Amino acid sequence: MIKFFEKEPYSPVEYSYEAERILYKGKTKYQDIMVIENNTFGKILILDGIVQLTEKDEFFYHEMLTHIVMHSHHAPKRVAVIGGGDGGTVREVLKHQGVEKLYFVEIDEEVIKIAREFFPSLSSGLDDPRVQIKVMDGAEFIKRTDDLDIIIVDSTDIIGFARTLFTIDFFQSAKKSMNNRGMLVTHTESLHFHKEIVIEMQEMLKKVFPVVDLYTTPIATYPGNWWTFSIGGTDIDPRTINRHCEIKTRYYDSEIHLQSFLTKGFYRKLINRELDW
Amino acid sequence: MIKFFEKEPYSPVEYSYEAERILYKGKTKYQDIMVIENNTFGKILILDGIVQLTEKDEFFYHEMLTHIVMHSHHAPKRVAVIGGGDGGTVREVLKHQGVEKLYFVEIDEEVIKIAREFFPSLSSGLDDPRVQIKVMDGAEFIKRTDDLDIIIVDSTDIIGFARTLFTIDFFQSAKKSMNNRGMLVTHTESLHFHKEIVIEMQEMLKKVFPVVDLYTTPIATYPGNWWTFSIGGTDIDPRTINRHCEIKTRYYDSEIHLQSFLTKGFYRKLINRELDW
Numbered sequence: 001m002i003k004f005f006e007k008e009p010y011s012p013v014e015y016s017y018e019a020e021r022i023l024y025k026g027k028t029k030y031q032d033i034m035v036i037e038n039n040t041f042g043k044i045l046i047l048d049g050i051v052q053l054t055e056k057d058e059f060f061y062h063e064m065l066t067h068i069v070m071h072s073h074h075a076p077k078r079v080a081v082i083g084g085g086d087g088g089t090v091r092e093v094l095k096h097q098g099v100e101k102l103y104f105v106e107i108d109e110e111v112i113k114i115a116r117e118f119f120p121s122l123s124s125g126l127d128d129p130r131v132q133i134k135v136m137d138g139a140e141f142i143k144r145t146d147d148l149d150i151i152i153v154d155s156t157d158i159i160g161f162a163r164t165l166f167t168i169d170f171f172q173s174a175k176k177s178m179n180n181r182g183m184l185v186t187h188t189e190s191l192h193f194h195k196e197i198v199i200e201m202q203e204m205l206k207k208v209f210p211v212v213d214l215y216t217t218p219i220a221t222y223p224g225n226w227w228t229f230s231i232g233g234t235d236i237d238p239r240t241i242n243r244h245c246e247i248k249t250r251y252y253d254s255e256i257h258l259q260s261f262l263t264k265g266f267y268r269k270l271i272n273r274e275l276d277w
Numbered sequence: 278m279i280k281f282f283e284k285e286p287y288s289p290v291e292y293s294y295e296a297e298r299i300l301y302k303g304k305t306k307y308q309d310i311m312v313i314e315n316n317t318f319g320k321i322l323i324l325d326g327i328v329q330l331t332e333k334d335e336f337f338y339h340e341m342l343t344h345i346v347m348h349s350h351h352a353p354k355r356v357a358v359i360g361g362g363d364g365g366t367v368r369e370v371l372k373h374q375g376v377e378k379l380y381f382v383e384i385d386e387e388v389i390k391i392a393r394e395f396f397p398s399l400s401s402g403l404d405d406p407r408v409q410i411k412v413m414d415g416a417e418f419i420k421r422t423d424d425l426d427i428i429i430v431d432s433t434d435i436i437g438f439a440r441t442l443f444t445i446d447f448f449q450s451a452k453k454s455m456n457n458r459g460m461l462v463t464h465t466e467s468l469h470f471h472k473e474i475v476i477e478m479q480e481m482l483k484k485v486f487p488v489v490d491l492y493t494t495p496i497a498t499y500p501g502n503w504w505t506f507s508i509g510g511t512d513i514d515p516r517t518i519n520r521h522c523e524i525k526t527r528y529y530d531s532e533i534h535l536q537s538f539l540t541k542g543f544y545r546k547l548i549n550r551e552l553d554w
Contacts, residue, residue: 003291012317013498014280014293040289057469192334192497218495218503220469221290225502226495250554253542265530277527 004036007049009159011193011223015051017044023118028110030161035118041221043118045086047111047156054221058088058122061187062154063252064217064260065229066092069150069183071245071257072238076149077101080177082138082165084154085111087123093152094125095247105134105141107161139164142173149179153186158197166201171208171232183233184209190224191216191267195277198228202271205232213238214271215260217251281313284326286436288470288500292328294321300395305387307438312395318498320395322363324388324433331498335365335399338464339431340529341494341537342506343369346427346460348522348534349515353426354378357454359415359442361431362388364400370429371402372524380425382411382418384438416441419450426456430463435474443478448485448509460510461486467501468493468544472554475505479548482509490515491548492537494528 002019019036023043026033034046042055053061066089070076077100081089085106093102104126106112112133115123125131134141142151151174155162164170165186174184188201198214205212209232219227231238239261241254262268269275279296296313300320303310311323319332330338343366347353354377358366362383370379381403383389389410392400402408411418419428428451432439441447442463451461465478475491482489486509496504508515516538518531539545546552 012294012315016291016293017289038289190497192495218469220467220501220503224497226497250552251543253540255540256542259536259540263530263532263536265533266528275527 004046006051006223008223013193013223015221015223017041017051024114026110028108030108033110033114035114045114045119048160050157051221052156053086053088053122055119055121057219057221059250060217060219061227062088062092063249064215065089065152065154065185065187067249067252068215068229068238068257068260069152069185069231070096071241071243072236073149073181073183074236074242078148079103079150079152080105080141080145080148082141082151082153082155083107083162084152086115086119087112087126089152089154090131091122091125094128094130096245099130102128102131103134103141103145104131105136105138107135107137109135137164139170139173142170142177145177147179148177148182150182151178151184153184155186158189158201166204168204168207171205175208175232178234180234181236183231183236183238185229185231188214188228188230190222190226191228191270192226193224195270198230199271199273201230205230209233211235211237214262216262216267217260281323283328283500285500290470290500292498292500294318294328301391303387305385307385310387310391312391322391322396325437327434328498329433330363330365330399332396332398334496334498336527337494337496338504339365339369340526341492342366342431342462342464343429344526344529345492345506345515345534345537346429346462346508347373348518348520349513350426350458350460351513351519355425356380356427356429357382357418357422357425359418359428359430359432360384360439361429363392363396364389364403366429366431367408368399368402371405371407373522376407379405379408380411380418380422381408382413382415384412384414386412414441416447416450419447419454422454424456425454425459427459428455428461430461432463435466435478445481445484448482452485452509455511457511458513460508460513460515462506462508465491465505465507467499467503468505468547469503470501472547475507476548476550478507482507486510488512488514491539493539493544494537
């Protein structure tokens with residue numbers, strides 16, 4: 001039995017997992033990739049020493065990243081998924097029949113290969129005719145694209161090379177690449193462990209987008225767990241479900257949609273710097 | 278710098294913390310006690326190798342354990358706190374002016390001493406005239422007591438010697454010790470990591486109490502994080518706030534009260550064994 005210690009660079013708690021087997025270990029131009037097998041979580045994808053997903057609980061993250069904006073937007077047809085080489089977010093977006101074009105933009109082709117080999121339940125949608133795979137930097141793609149309805153940023157942690165997806169420049173290009181009802185959603189770390197990053201991202205989005213909001217989901221395998229997702233949009237209120245569609249999800253439902261947004265209480269005050277914690 | 282590895286016996290993820298200093302290390306008749314200092318969390322109380330609380334985030338647990346039942350009950354006057362030697366739950370109960378008698382029942386007197394020495398912000402209420410400290414087994418105390426409005430079980434993990442507080446016998450004595458509007462609340466571990474325990478406790482409570490419910494709170498320093506609290510009562514709906522009182526809390530508020538109960542969705546189905554996860 002090998003023990004895997006997560007190298008999460010700014011978590012005050014270190015997480016470690018028993019690895020029954022190491023199924024893959026490699027190095028790409030961008031990052032180290034490892035796939036381990038764990039008795040509870042099944043296969044775990046690890047990039048640069050940080051757990052990206054586990055088979056057991058990936059649906060919390062992928063469903064909640066995807067379906068909030070996809071249900072509040074009235075008719076999402078042109079969608080871009082930036083990052084998320086595992087394919088989990090693409091799988092969720094494709095559940096929406098109205099989607100006509102899905103740009104899947106991943107900088108590291110190796111991650112896609114690994115996902116196809118070890119995580120078929122996530123990468124299952126990658127060959128859908130609506131999907132166009134672009135192996136390139138998401139920030140560059142966004143600069144050359146327009147008329148997007150939805151942009152979903154499914155990146156690695158905000159530090160590291162994904163940082164270009166969390167800058168005012170990127171958010172401004174993202175806004176330009178959208179049509180007049182566009183919405184962007186991105187994960188923004190944990191309010192428990194990375195409060196300053198969450199606040200910084202909310203403030204950055206407010207400089208660019210008229211509508212900015214934040215919602216949360218518990219994800220047991222991300223340090224801090226109480227994970228945040230930030231939305232920037234032009235005019236649609238993400239708390240309103242404007243499109244009721246019969247899609248199959250495990251965790252997401254209309255009630256969770258509404259409950260996942262931060263209340264006016266502790267967390268909201270925290271984000272508005274109205275209290276110190 | 279010493280690294281502290283938590284000995285949580287049934288968590289699939291091991292948590293570890295940097296200990297700037299070990300402030301106390303001792304052994305009582307019942308358990309090992311350790312107090313460490315951590316840069317992020319401040320002082321951390323550890324019993325039998327398991328983190329019980331940190332100065333940084335203890336208020337999530339103590340407020341949510343206490344104020345749900347204390348706000349749904351119409352007039353809680355006689356309250357028993359079983360366990361919770363640190364005093365955090367007592368501190369929260371005492372915020373309610375209507376409380377006339379608070380039995381504080383802790384089996385391990387050493388924990389109370391350690392709390393008075395190292396955690397004054399938690400143990401501050403222990404000398405309040407309404408508090409009667411009983412150093413004894415909570416199950417024994419409950420058998421000899423009656424006319425309680427509220428029983429709050431603030432125990433260590435369900436395994437180990439606290440197990441006597443999570444049996445059908447205990448819940449039956451608890452019901453006998455209450456008056457006809459009584460309510461009991463107890464933590465019941467994490468739905469992410471200890472699903473079977475949560476379900477077992479809910480089913481046990483349903484054998485004894487007419488009204489059984491479950492709510493959750495994110496607690497970053499308890500493995501699994503998505504922590505559950507189970508309620509057993511005679512007739513009061515814990516989702517209804519029957520008493521509005523101006524008390525000072527950091528996390529709990531009326532909106533969080535209502536949002537913390539499990540929805541009809543994923544988690545509720547999980548508890549009702551309507552889906553497999």
